[in-house]
Amino acid sequence: MTVRVGYLGPGGTFTEEAMHVYTAGREIYTKVEFSSIPEMIYAIGTKIDEAVVPFENSIEGSVNVTLDLLIHESRAMIKRELVLPVNQNLFVRKLYSLDEIEVVYSHPQALYQCRKFLHERMPKALWIETASTAEAAQIVAGCEKPWAAIGHSRLGELYGLLLIAENIQDYKNNVTRFIILSMEDCAPTGFDRTSVVFATENKPGSLYKVLGFFARENLNLTKIESRPSRKALGEYVFLLEVEGHRQDEVLKKVLAEVEKNTTYFKILGSYPRWQEGYPPLRGDSCKAMKERLRISN
Amino acid sequence: MTVRVGYLGPGGTFTEEAMHVYTAGREIYTKVEFSSIPEMIYAIGTKIDEAVVPFENSIEGSVNVTLDLLIHESRAMIKRELVLPVNQNLFVRKLYSLDEIEVVYSHPQALYQCRKFLHERMPKALWIETASTAEAAQIVAGCEKPWAAIGHSRLGELYGLLLIAENIQDYKNNVTRFIILSMEDCAPTGFDRTSVVFATENKPGSLYKVLGFFARENLNLTKIESRPSRKALGEYVFLLEVEGHRQDEVLKKVLAEVEKNTTYFKILGSYPRWQEGYPPLRGDSCKAMKERLRISN
Missing domain, CATH: 3.30.70.260 (ACT domain)
Incomplete structure (x- = not known):
């Protein structure tokens, strides 16, 4: 039996990362990419069995679209939660110094999470909002200009970009809580x-x-x-x-x-309730999850 | 004396519309365009005297970035509120029928507000999220393809687009509450x-x-x-x-x-508290405000 699990693409988003932590490389899961959270949640029970969706961020608060779909439109239930660190990083196509960069692209939440860094280190750069951090990376990769993108550490590898500053978010306790939705919730575990x-x-x-x-x-x-x-x-x-x-x-x-x-x-x-490595999803995947968390930190 | 009032551009956003209702064509106000809400709120008391910002929508809820800046970072106070209807409309560059349209561009909130319309009338169209409704209009205006943009009725005039469907939002009671921020709030009015x-x-x-x-x-x-x-x-x-x-x-x-x-x-x-035409900002502008509201409805 395979479990079809939906996640929000394109590659390099934090949601894709959460899906990797949840499925932890196990063959039982088939990954299905979606381009929007509503489409993914409507598909639970038909095209997919489970979905990984962002629910809450320690700085930005609830993800309203997820919450509203659960309140008003979906019969899907929460079967698991995952809490993962969110580290923002700055990428360029060619090696520029920070003060040469003219435009910074990213999702509005990511730009906002790095406001102090941008104000202090790159006061002249213009901010342009994009629909996702991955889209920002695509734009920067596609044009020979002194532009930069902010996002997940994997964006460099995925879009052929150079990392010039790591962990640039203003709040170091920046974590996102993801939930796994399914047609059923979970039996009692005592925690x-x-x-x-x-x-x-x-x-x-x-x-x-x-x-x-x-x-x-x-x-x-x-x-x-x-x-x-x-x-x-x-x-x-x-x-x-x-x-x-x-x-x-x-x-x-x-x-x-x-x-x-x-x-x-x-x-x-x-x-x-989430605890690092608890509850074990399965013996092997729990170890894999811890490995991944160590890498992300 | 002039009052410098900030609003969120580019032209054709709902925030620009709210600024027009608030200033109601009075010469006392000088308009200053900003490209992000944080930049605008930080500028209150220096570059600008007041700012018009979205605070809450009847379908989508609070505008978190505004609320968080007021909680954590700004000393600006709320001096007025405005509640305006939000009507979403569908625009194209050339006259296409609904089932010919391959891609619909808009801000994620606008796409989501029109979900039922899009599912029922344009089931094959792909949704692509943009940073603002005005950006969606720019994309559609700039390319000869069967694409459409969703947004405010003024987008047609501003970007040379054709209106092919009006009031396509799923909930007809869709209103947005805007606030006017300044360094001081307002004296008691009894309401x-x-x-x-x-x-x-x-x-x-x-x-x-x-x-x-x-x-x-x-x-x-x-x-x-x-x-x-x-x-x-x-x-x-x-x-x-x-x-x-x-x-x-x-x-x-x-x-x-x-x-x-x-x-x-x-x-x-x-x-x-907001009531249609109450409190009168000034005799003449109150009439202008009512005129505008009638047009928007």
Whole structure:
């Protein structure tokens, strides 16, 4: 049996890297490239069995398109999470010094993550936003001008570019949390997280009441996020993440209370919490994952 | 005296449209184009006096880059809000039928907002993401191929393109909330909103406690949003928006309580709540604003 796993291309994106960490070179996985997150999520259950998608970054926050598809349109569930470091690097086609570079291309998030470096070391360079870091690399590789691209360390090898500065992001604790989506979530492991979305009546104190159910049981909320209901500006759907599995006794009882007191309620999944090398996906792949993480650091 | 007001170019973006509504053709304003939101926000108080920036969309949610700059880096305050409809339109260089179009270019949010239309009416077209809707129009205008661009109705005139489908967004209640940033917020008008950001101790129930201060006074929270603290994944700064002015007696008392019970606290501003034509910016410009809104609808 093979598992068809979708990832966001082109080659050299951080999502492709996460897919490599997840599949860890195992032959059971067939890789399927997509050019957009929505197309990939719609394909789960038909063209593909699983998808690797970015969910949250420690500097930039939630990836809204992923979250909104899970809230409004998809029946896919979260079966796993991966947390990987994001290191930004500067690439050129020919060897230029930093102050010779006239234009820097990258995805807006990547440019923004390197703002201090760009301001201090390359104050004259113009910033141009691209749809992905890989697209930026393609542009720089295709033109003989003093231009640079910012992105993943693999871009150099993939697009024949020279690395002239490493780890140029302003915040060194820059990590991205990826999730693996599938038609089913994961059985309890004893070290789990549960993601749930709900909407409350639009009146003062209704979110306060729902948070009270968790507070009374001393359950640790690890994330809270509001997203538009899409009905009117100012109406929201909330994402909560809480430690524990939805089949755990206390959490099960709290979630039943939440469901009774909300106008919309949906469990996105219970799945093992990320720890480096834990939970082992399989003996061999766990080692491979650690290897890769060491390389990325 | 002139007021130098920054907006996000190139011509034909929704932000430029919002700047036109705000300045309403008055000669007091000098327009200054920027190519990125961070550059514009950093320039407030030096190169420019005010800036028009997108803050929230009814379908896509908060504009994270704007929110994060206000939380972490800028001392600019919110002095006004504008809520404008977002209508997406399909443009081509020569007259093609929908099923002849091979590629559709646009900003990822615009593509995503028109997903159902694209799937049903142009199922074979490939989607390519660009940095702005205006960039998509430039690409389509520059190449004799069966390509299309999605964006604001003014793109046709600006880039010499033909409009072949109007209002193609999936959700008809698609509006964007823009804010005007300046070094000062606004005096009380009796119909105000206050935006505040804070961080709590990272332990169960601490957000619950802060929301309780507002709930006890029956104050209406119009928005709650979490953003990364940038210290570690899973630590957040919260944005709350509440009806009232920070100088109103009850709200002033509640905000003082919130400040005492949080580890970080900052008021982003108190400013008049948006209503069509209210508050009048000035007699003449209010009429101009209504004219423009009628046209956009």
